[in-house]
Amino acid sequence: MGCHTWHYKKIDTPDYEEMKKFVIDTYKRSVNDLTRWIDNPTDAEYLEMRKVYTDWTIEVITNWRDADARRIRMVEAGLCKQAVMNKFCIYGEGITEFHNGNFYKEVGYHDTFRKHSYPEDRLFSLEETLEYINDPKNDCQTYDKTIELLTKFWAENPDGMINFG
DSSP: OOBOEEEEEEEOOOOHHHHHHHHHHHHHHHHHHHHHHHHOTTOHHHHHHHHHOTTOOHHHHHHHHHHHHHHHHHHHTTOOHHHHHHHHHHHSTTEEEEETTEEEEEEEEEOSSEESSOOOOEEOSHHHHHHHHHOGGGOEEOOTTHHHHHHHHHHHOTTOEEEEO
């Protein structure tokens, strides 16, 4: 079958200070939740979580909390700009990709074609995508509506991106 095909639209680059605030707030919520569980190991939420994550002992979450506290200090000190952008991409505003200095958001087109193996290839136009699909070495699987969907995607997202995973 092959790996999934993901489709993104390029979005305006968020302000770094906004991203930094989002990341710090995310880590602070984590520190607060973990501290609450450490201080009260009979907390219902903690006990429920432990049913699924049996290895999340008080010792483990204490180490996690301490690591998140260090991350806050590093972000506040401006020591990890790329890490801030990566964290923001994973958890912030539905942004899921950062590539060549650009931010991309997944737009709902999915598996318009499939690609065997898991390449790190990125496609940036309809022409490039069609060349890629038609190259036998790429071993792509297409469907009845592949060309129609790709044409529509690229018309709606001329500076979009397709990748695999």
